[in-house]
Amino acid sequence: MNEPDILFSGDDALRVLLSDRATRIARASQLRQSGDWLEVVPGRQDVTVQFDPIRLTPAEAMAHLRLTLATPPPPTRHATRTIDIPVRFGGSDGPDLAMIAESLGVTEPDIVSQLLAQPLRVDMLGFTPGFAYMTGLEEHYVIPRLLQPRQQVPAGSIGLITGQCGLYALAGPGGWPIIGRALASLFDPASADPFILQPGLQVRLVDSSKA
Amino acid sequence: MSLTILQPGAQMTLQGAPRIGTRHLGVPASGPADPLSMALANHLVGNACDATCIEITFGNAAIRFNTAASFALTGAPAAAALAGRAIAPHTAHTAQAGNELRIDGVGQGCRIYLSIAGTLATNAFLGSTSTYLPARLGGHEGRALKPGDQIAIAAPRSAPTIETPAEFRPICSNSYALRAVEGPDYVASQSGIWDETFTATQRASRMGLELEGRFPDPASASDIPSSAVFPGALQLPPGGHGFLLLADGQTTGGYPHILQVVRADRHILGQIRPGDRIRFLQRTHAQATEALRAKQALLAGWLPEFSL
Numbered sequence: 424m425n426e427p428d429i430l431f432s433g434d435d436a437l438r439v440l441l442s443d444r445a446t447r448i449a450r451a452s453q454l455r456q457s458g459d460w461l462e463v464v465p466g467r468q469d470v471t472v473q474f475d476p477i478r479l480t481p482a483e484a485m486a487h488l489r490l491t492l493a494t495p496p497p498p499t500r501h502a503t504r505t506i507d508i509p510v511r512f513g514g515s516d517g518p519d520l521a522m523i524a525e526s527l528g529v530t531e532p533d534i535v536s537q538l539l540a541q542p543l544r545v546d547m548l549g550f551t552p553g554f555a556y557m558t559g560l561e562e563h564y565v566i567p568r569l570l571q572p573r574q575q576v577p578a579g580s581i582g583l584i585t586g587q588c589g590l591y592a593l594a595g596p597g598g599w600p601i602i603g604r605a606l607a608s609l610f611d612p613a614s615a616d617p618f619i620l621q622p623g624l625q626v627r628l629v630d631s632s633k634a
Numbered sequence: 635m636s637l638t639i640l641q642p643g644a645q646m647t648l649q650g651a652p653r654i655g656t657r658h659l660g661v662p663a664s665g666p667a668d669p670l671s672m673a674l675a676n677h678l679v680g681n682a683c684d685a686t687c688i689e690i691t692f693g694n695a696a697i698r699f700n701t702a703a704s705f706a707l708t709g710a711p712a713a714a715a716l717a718g719r720a721i722a723p724h725t726a727h728t729a730q731a732g733n734e735l736r737i738d739g740v741g742q743g744c745r746i747y748l749s750i751a752g753t754l755a756t757n758a759f760l761g762s763t764s765t766y767l768p769a770r771l772g773g774h775e776g777r778a779l780k781p782g783d784q785i786a787i788a789a790p791r792s793a794p795t796i797e798t799p800a801e802f803r804p805i806c807s808n809s810y811a812l813r814a815v816e817g818p819d820y821v822a823s824q825s826g827i828w829d830e831t832f833t834a835t836q837r838a839s840r841m842g843l844e845l846e847g848r849f850p851d852p853a854s855a856s857d858i859p860s861s862a863v864f865p866g867a868l869q870l871p872p873g874g875h876g877f878l879l880l881a882d883g884q885t886t887g888g889y890p891h892i893l894q895v896v897r898a899d900r901h902i903l904g905q906i907r908p909g910d911r912i913r914f915l916q917r918t919h920a921q922a923t924e925a926l927r928a929k930q931a932l933l934a935g936w937l938p939e940f941s942l
Contacts, residue, residue, distance in 0.1 A: 433894025434815045434922035436864060451658070462657045464862035466886055471862035473657075476897060476926050477941060481919040548660045549860060549886030552769045556860065592660075593769045612759060612771070618659055 429488060434481065436473045437488055438466075444546060448623045449496035457491060465547045465622055467556065505542055505625040508590075510581060512603035512630060519569075519600035523583060527564055534560070534583075534602070535630060542625040543588055553592025553610055553618040557626060562586045572598035579605035581628075590626075592618055606631055635701040635790055637750070639783040640734065643695035647840075648756055648773040648785070650686035650763035657862065657885040664764035664772065667745055667840055667881050667904025670804060670933070671709035673940040675749035678706035678726045679793045683940045686756055686763045688748040688779070692907075693740045697748075699729040703790035704751035708798070710743025710806050710905060724798035726751075743806030743905040744838075751793045755786035766882055767840065802936045806905050812895045814914040815922055817867065819858070819890035824850035827893065832876065832912045840882040843906055844875050852890040863887040866895035866903065868914075880904065896922040898929045898942060 428440040441447040451470045455463040462473040474484040512535050513520040524531045543557040560566070566584050574596055576582075582589040582599025589599050592609040609619045620626065639646065649672065652665030666672035666689055673683040688697075693712040699705075707714055707723045714721050717733040729735065737746060756763035756773055765773025774785060832847035845868075852870045863869065867879045869889040878895070880903050893914055895903065906912065917925065930942055 430818055431815075431919060432818045432862065432891070433864065433866065434896045434917075434919050434926075436862070436894075438818060438861065455655075455658075461654055462862070462864075464657045464885060466861035467859040469859075469861055473862075473864060475941075476923040477930055480923050547860070547886070548658060549862075550660055550884050552659060552661045552766070552771065554660050595768050615760075617760065622658075 427492060429485065432471055435476050436471055437484060438469050438471045440469050442468050449499060453496040454491065459487060467546055503623065503625055505627055507627045507629050509606045509629045509631040510603045511606060516604035517602040520602040523566055523600055523602065539628055539630060542627045545620050545622050545624045545626060547622050548618060551595045555590040555620040557588045557590065559583055559586055559588035566600060568598045569600055572596055576601055577604060579609060581605060590620060636784045636786045637700060638698045639779045639781055640696040640698055641781060642779045643690050643693055645691040646695060646779040647689050647765040648686050648754060648763060649689045649765060651684035652764060653760050653762045656760050660885050661760060662766065662882050662885055663865065664766045665881055666747065668709055668901050670901040672747045673937050674798050675706045675708040675747040677937055678796055678798065679704050679749050679751035681749055681751065683937060686754045690737065690746040690748060691744060693737045693746055696734060696736045698734045700731060701787060701790050702730050702792065703787060704728045704793035706749050707746060709746040710740035712740045712746060713738040724803055726793045726795050728792050742808055744907040745904050750787055752790035753788040755788065799936060809911040810902060810906060811913045811915050812899050812902060813917045813925055814893045814895045815917055815919055817891040817894050820892045824892060826850055828914060828916045834906050834908050834910045834912065836908045838908050840880055842880050842883050843878045845878060845912060846875050849874060849876050858888050860886045860888045863891055866900045867891050868893040878903065896925060898926040901942065
């Protein structure tokens with residue numbers, strides 16, 4: 424196995440470059456289980472670990488990370504899970520769907536059917552609590568972010584940008600054009616594991632108007 | 635046994651321990667914007683360093699004690715009075731039931747910490763009592779406190795009158811020199827950043843501080859693959875201003891991350907207010923670790939359980 428590149432992200436964090444999603448998820452799980460790091464945060468192309476410089480100098484942290492990465496990650500035990508999420512597309516639930524369709528020169532049902540054609544993969548959670556970055560439409564559909572982010576998008580909103588689909592688990596500010604809204608709750612504040620979506624999970628969106 | 639919020643000032647929230655190990659869920663640390671000042675306030679009343687306190691932005695606040703309890707004020711300096719009599723900061727005081735505590739506006743610095751000897755009632759989320767306003771999590775119903783809110787106090791106590799020794803009182807200023815290391819998107823042609831003075835704009839919150847001044851051009855595209863960022867990260871979004879992340883800052887970002895304020899100095903960020911001037915002092919990773927260990931060793935003389 425080739426040694427991945429590692430770079431510093433500030434004085435107390437190290438970033439491991441891992442372009443393959445499955446490797447990233449396996450490594451993040453391995454690093455989290457080691458208990459050696461304050462935070463283990465997957466990005467879209469990397470995994471970042473934060474350390475406590477009272478315990479480890481930066482050089483020691485780097486050596487320790489290399490040592491862990493020299494061991495292959497334990498195989499993931501479970502088969503990839505798929506969950507179905509019913510969605511209302513367009514209208515007041517997806518106020519930007521018509522604008523996206525028009526700018527791409529296709530119809531609203533074209534976009535929805537492309538998105539429903541295969542399950543989406545969750546890459547990572549980030550930015551705000553429970554926001555899931557997922558795979559989206561083919562990259563040749565160019566969909567820019569909104570010029571003016573919204574102050575508040577409702578919980579369950581589904582956003583679409585080039586190559587990616589994003590799911591807002593909670594209400595909050597959002598800069599992605601919104602095409603629909605999940606009818607299932609994606610957040611359980613009382614649970615130790617409060618967010619339903621996890622990296623690696625497959626998500627099958629279901630058009631609620633056809634269910 | 636409770637206290638009542640009479641006047642919350644610009645923003646009043648409950649903050650306790652930061653959330654650790656939740657950034658991969660998109661959940662930031664939260665907790666006090668200035669953790670050192672909060673630890674000092676808690677220490678004066680005999681609480682754990684990260685016991686839940688009231689964080690008050692810019693002062694101009696008032697509360698009423700409905701039960702007798704000791705308390706202390708630290709952070710940004712402001713005149714304060716208990717039942718009409720002036721009281722000093724960095725000192726444990728005891729309020730009687732019915733006493734009102736009034737706090738004036740702050741002249742320098744940004745946030746005041748009010749500790750109460752006892753335990754404030756909160757809605758914990760993922761093991762922490764800290765309020766995260768954007769998603770309405772933790773604290774008191776996940777929101778900022780407003781007039782009329784009652785916060786229950788479990789096991790209120792009376793604490794002996796002690797003061798923070800002078801050498802442990804942080805100084806608020808209108809001008810800060812923050813030690814920083816190069817971020818992952820820094821390139822050598824940006825070295826001018828170490829010579830510039832930046833100014834905090836009005837866009838300032840617990841999420842971060844916008845800085846204006848002569849920032850170098852980002853070397854990378856403005857839309858790079860999202861990657862983890864932590865409090866203390868200085869990012870360069872399009873538009874020419876810098877954005878420095880604080881306790882509630884987003885967990886991942888796609889803007890060039892050019893500097894990182896070192897762990898030893900991040901507690902200072904919570905006291906920077908609009909108009910304050912900021913310079914960055916270049917340090918190596920090894921120097922940053924030495925600075926952290928030196929400050930930690932110094933603080934251990936008064937706050938043995940606190941870590942930066």
